[in-house]
Amino acid sequence: MAIKRVRPGPRLSGASIHHGLCWLAGQTADDLTQDVKGQTKQILDKIDAILAEAGTDKKKLLTVQIWLSDMRFFADMNSVYDQWNHKDSPPARATVESRLATPQHLVEIGGVAAI
Numbered sequence: 001m002a003i004k005r006v007r008p009g010p011r012l013s014g015a016s017i018h019h020g021l022c023w024l025a026g027q028t029a030d031d032l033t034q035d036v037k038g039q040t041k042q043i044l045d046k047i048d049a050i051l052a053e054a055g056t057d058k059k060k061l062l063t064v065q066i067w068l069s070d071m072r073f074f075a076d077m078n079s080v081y082d083q084w085n086h087k088d089s090p091p092a093r094a095t096v097e098s099r100l101a102t103p104q105h106l107v108e109i110g111g112v113a114a115i
Contacts, residue, residue, distance in 0.1 A: 006053050014050045022054040022113045026067065032104035036073040040080040043109045056113045058084070061091035064111040067098040077107055 006022075007014030016023045027046045029039035051057050068077060074095065091111065100108055 004054075006050055014046075015054050017054055017115060020115045021062075022051065022056055022115055024050060024110045024112065026065075026108040026110040028101065028105050028108050032102070032106075036068070036076045036106040037080050039106050040077045040109075043107060044080065044084045047109065047111070051113055054113070054115065056115050058113075059086045059089050060114040061086075061089075062112045062114060063092045064094075064109065066093065066095040067100060067108040068095065069098070069100050069103070069106050071097045073106060 001019055004017040005013040005015075006017065012025050014025055014027075024047060027043045027050070029042040031038070031042060034042065048058065051060075066077065066081075068074060077095075098108075100106070
């Protein structure tokens, strides 16, 4: 079975599709001047677009991983995530604190969806 790449670039693809699964790369915000709510919104919009390109959507997310630069941002991130999350089919999820690519990166989100 072939592997399909969504939004391939020189370093990574936005997602890889194989055997009916879509693995999302960790997504970060483009506008790093935003607070964690703004960055989370940007990331979730990117995820929606990548999933659509892959032929799936957030209702088919199996798992989501969230990295926060500081757990003090947990409630603010969740206030955006909870409005976006599909209530009838929430994915398994893990959220951890981690140093991210730069101090301006406050959140990164990845996951796996069924096609």
